[in-house]
Amino acid sequence: MDVADTLAFLVGTWEVRRVIEDHRLGSSGTFTGTASVERSPGQACTSATYLEVGDVHFGTHRGPAHRVLELRARGDGAVMLHFADGRPFVDLDLTTGTWHARHDCGADRYELTTRVRSPTTVEERWRVRGPAKRYDAVTTLVRLR
Numbered sequence: 210m211d212v213a214d215t216l217a218f219l220v221g222t223w224e225v226r227r228v229i230e231d232h233r234l235g236s237s238g239t240f241t242g243t244a245s246v247e248r249s250p251g252q253a254c255t256s257a258t259y260l261e262v263g264d265v266h267f268g269t270h271r272g273p274a275h276r277v278l279e280l281r282a283r284g285d286g287a288v289m290l291h292f293a294d295g296r297p298f299v300d301l302d303l304t305t306g307t308w309h310a311r312h313d314c315g316a317d318r319y320e321l322t323t324r325v326r327s328p329t330t331v332e333e334r335w336r337v338r339g340p341a342k343r344y345d346a347v348t349t350l351v352r353l354r
Contacts, residue, residue, distance in 0.1 A: 210306045210325045210326070210327060210328065211304060211305060211306050211325075212286070212303040212304055212306065212325055213286060213304065214282075214286050214304075215282075215286055215287050215288045215301055215302060215303040215304065216254075216255075216256075216257055216280055216282045216288050217254075218303060218325075219246045219257070219259075219280065219288075219303075219331075220246050220247070220248060220257060221245075221246060221352055221353070221354055222243060222244070222245050222246075222352070222353040222354045223243065223244045223245075223246070223331075223350040223351060223352055223353060224242075224243060224350070224351045224353055225240065225241065225242050225243060225244050225261055225263060225348060225349075225350055226239070226240070226241055226348070226349045226351075227239060227240035227241075227346055227347065227348040227349075228346065228347050229267065229344055229345070229346045230344060230345045230346070231267075231343070231344040232343040232344060232345070233342070233343045233344070234268070236267065236268045237267075238265060238266055238267030238268065238270075239265070239266050239267075240263055240264070240265045240266075240274060240348075241263050241264055242261060242262050242263015242264060242274070243261070243262060243263065243353070244259060244260065244261040244262075244350060245259075245260050246258070246259050246280065247260075249279075254282075255281065255282040256279060256280060256281045256282065257279075257280045258277065258278075258279060258280070259276075259277065259278040259279070259280060259290075260275070260276075260277055261274075261275055261276045261277075262274075262275045263275075277293040278290050278291065278292065278293065278298065279291040279292075279293065279295070280301075283300070285302075285304075286302065286303075286304040287300055287301060287302035287303075287304065288300070288301050288302075289301075298312055299311070299312045299319075299321055301323060303323065303325050303331075306324065306325045307322070307323070307324050307325075308321075308322070308323045309321065309322050310323075314339075315339070315341070316339045316340050316341070317337060317338070317339030317340070317341050317342045318337070318338055318339055319335060319336075319337050320335070320336045320337075320338075321333060321334070321335055322334045328352070329351055329352040330349065330350070330351050330352070331349075331350045332347065332348070332349050332350075333346075333347070333348040333350075334346075334347050334348075335347075335348075
């Protein structure tokens with residue numbers, strides 16, 4: 210499914226379900242929660258904040274987890290994702306319905322494939338490899354509102 214404007218498409222509230230397979234530790238885990246994507250006030254609809262809140266279960270650990278990202282429109286239908294401290298993370302272009310991106314963090318490489326499955330469902334597949342990390346994660350976001 211094609212999307213005309215990635216930022217406009219993502220604005221709203223999403224149910225988040227993530228499955229993580231850590232190949233170094235030989236264990237798996239899950240994250241369940243919600244994500245809200247809200248436009249930043251006064252930014253003429255060119256930026257938004259992604260706030261993910263929920264619970265992580267990984268091995269014997271169970272507890273709350275959250276993450277914050279900033280989305281900034283690029284002007285071509287795509288967005289650039291930034292960490293909460295402003296550092297660039299990855300770009301995201303859902304205009305064709307599928308996007309591949311890469312983020313290098315030191316010697317570790319994060320590869321991302323994002324697919325719009327329907328107007329209410331988005332799937333992210335992360336493949337992380339390097340000397341410090343080796344895991345795969347699949348996240349499904351389902352629109353709530």
